[in-house]
Amino acid sequence: AYTAEPFVPQGAGLEALREAAAGCRGCPLHRDATQTVFGTGDTDARVFLVGEQPGDQEDRQGRPFVGPAGRVLDRALAEAGIDPTHTYVTNAVKHFKWTQPPGGGKRRIHKAPSLREMTACGPWLAAELALVEPEIIVVLGATAGKALLGSSFRVTKQRGMLLEEEIHGRHARVVATIHPSAVLRADDREAVYQGLVSDLKVAARVLG
Ligand code: URA
Numbered sequence: 232a233y234t235a236e237p238f239v240p241q242g243a244g245l246e247a248l249r250e251a252a253a254g255c256r257g258c259p260l261h262r263d264a265t266q267t268v269f270g271t272g273d274t275d276a277r278v279f280l281v282g283e284q285p286g287d288q289e290d291r292q293g294r295p296f297v298g299p300a301g302r303v304l305d306r307a308l309a310e311a312g313i314d315p316t317h318t319y320v321t322n323a324v325k326h327f328k329w330t331q332p333p334g335g336g337k338r339r340i341h342k343a344p345s346l347r348e349m350t351a352c353g354p355w356l357a358a359e360l361a362l363v364e365p366e367i368i369v370v371l372g373a374t375a376g377k378a379l380l381g382s383s384f385r386v387t388k389q390r391g392m393l394l395e396e397e398i399h400g401r402h403a404r405v406v407a408t409i410h411p412s413a414v415l416r417a418d419d420r421e422a423v424y425q426g427l428v429s430d431l432k433v434a435a436r437v438l439g
């Protein structure tokens with residue numbers, strides 16, 4: 232089975248993890264991506280945010296949520312009372328998965344990672360969680376939800392609730408919400424954005 236496990240150093244700090252992840256060959260996704268996009272942020276953070284996978288901009292720049300979805304996320308966090316600089320941000324899958332547009336062309340179209348790929352990449356997420364030991368995990372969107380909470384996860388049913396879960400062998404408090412890129416795709420952006428903010432406020436309340 233695909234797995235990152237043999238590439239993950241035990242007891243490593245963030246920089247050592249990031250360096251090791253740069254050489255991960257745990258699943259085929261490294262082949263078509265520019266680089267590994269590891270998590271970044273405050274390793275003392277109380278809030279740990281998990282997206283799906285890097286997008287086009289993230290793949291080029293090597294950092295999570297630096298593109299349009301990241302700008303939505305930062306604004307929504309601040310509006311919910313969570314300082315974005317006091318969070319740790321990562322993705323369920325660390326390499327950009329994409330496909331060519333039908334008929335060819337240079338644009339790289341985002342493709343959702345498979346369950347096998349999410350499972351393969353899980354050991355990196357487990358190492359990040361062990362390092363940060365957050366008080367609350369915020370799951371951004373359906374793919375991250377399935378990766379962390381299992382394939383029966385439904386964002387429409389479980390968003391905005393404080394969930395008590397077992398994640399990678401540790402008890403965790405989790406709040407799920409939509410992926411911030413859903414705001415950018417929505418017809419009614421403002422309403423969808425306000426929904427994101429209101430879910431993030433549930434996480435903010437846990438912090439007191
Ligand atoms: N979408 C994600 O899920 N993660 C990123 O890092 C960027 C966009």
Ligand code: SF4
Nearest residue numbers: 255257258325326352
């Ligand atoms: Fe390794 Fe994850 Fe990249 Fe697959 S997606 S090669 S498991 S870092």
